Amino acid sequence: MKYKSVKGMDDILPQDVWLWQELESRARKELESSGYVEIRTPILEETAVFIRGIGETTDIVTKEMFTFSDRKERSLTMRPEGTAPIVRSYIEHSLGNISPVLRLYYIGPMFRAERPQKGRSRQFHQIGVEVIGSFSPYADVEVLAQLDKLLKAFGLSGYVIKLNSLGCKSDKLKFTESLKQYLADKINLLCEDCRNRVGKNVLRVLDCKKESCTQAMRGAPNILDNMCLKCARHFEEVKSSLKALGINFQETKNLVRGLDYYTATVFEITHPALGTQDAIGAGGRYDNLIKDMGGECAGAVGYALGLERIILALKGHAARKPDRNVIYIATLGDAARLEGLKISESLKDGLALPNLVVLRDMGEASLKSQMRSADRQNAKVVIILGEDEMKEKKLTIKDMRPGGSQVSVAAELVVEEVRRILC
């Protein structure tokens, strides 16, 4: 085979695409009915948007971005995530003027140059939400409640919402320092990865699964103990409101997010069906990002869902492929073929059927093989137009469902007759 798709970038084939369309349309319906509006930002951004936005020491920025120079030596990057571009757009177009609290959503591909594995590819798709313009804990609650509802709308069950708070910027800093101090004389007890993490992102040592590290972390300082009163209250408010709404969550004190911009509330949705990449979605607050990127100070919360991972989690009890109402027009001869085209147009115009699909045969296949393909396409009705029918200005309409019969009607009456059979 000469050409194949680029590593980690997969085709979504015709036989699978319905599920993607189904999930996307459910998401749009769900989110728009709650006042979210879609935003579409470009695939490419100036590299600096991500360095500033995600954090220059994060793994995403240091080793996972598709970055290249254009013809004028500008450094461009294919977006590895959706939040930084949206914040860029928010500032660039003063979107805060639309309304003090802006609810945005996006659906689209993201790109990270990682080694592919189950639930992880180099081009993957996210559905994400950003609420910009509020520091209130109720924004967090609204977003989480909406997220829970969206997952249910997808038909998902068995997922777990993990919740934590990192505290505000200065809390985070203080906590990072005290962790480093705590670990200063324990470096030798940690695994190789964690020794690295101490300098780069100490918080990650908290969720290392290695026995030796978990041991060493016993007695480590707690995030909650290092949190300022305001952040502690914020977190309490989020938790009690979620409980009041009946939304189940697990408080997970070692939950840490890898992107630098997260502050205060952070969360992650995991699903057991996935394998080791078990997060189907994650998000949190990013109260400093907008200011850090050059905008006015504004609070914000958001999350992103990995569509590929949602689909993996859905395997087994996936949504049913929607039923199509297929009408197949079988023709014999050139004149009939033209007439068939006209009929298919009048059927599409005249029949107000949901999911109506009118198929026509292209070539000069025998009636037998046309009937076969009609059957394979699950046609409910076949309209046969041959020489006899042309001569008499009539049509044969066959009901393909088990026990269905076949009638001959005048050409002008097709729409009516098909409606009688199908409706």
Add this chain to the structure above:
RNA sequence: GUGGGCGUAGCUCAGCUUGGCUAGAGCACUUGGCUGUGGCCCAAGGUGUCGGGGGUUCAAAUCCCCUCGCCCACCCCA
């Protein structure tokens, strides 16, 4: 970047251990049996770089070396 597994028909795979007939099966696809009627049944239809390259051998899908690709896991993340 680091481990491990796997590459034979469009798909799922057998054959490889112990080298040897024209490299197979099921599914799918096309056509026909039924010259204008689907599903079931029957029949016929394959120029497959046996992932690629090199080596060993009279002989390689099969053994050896290299390489590429895919998958799973680490790392990281949605």
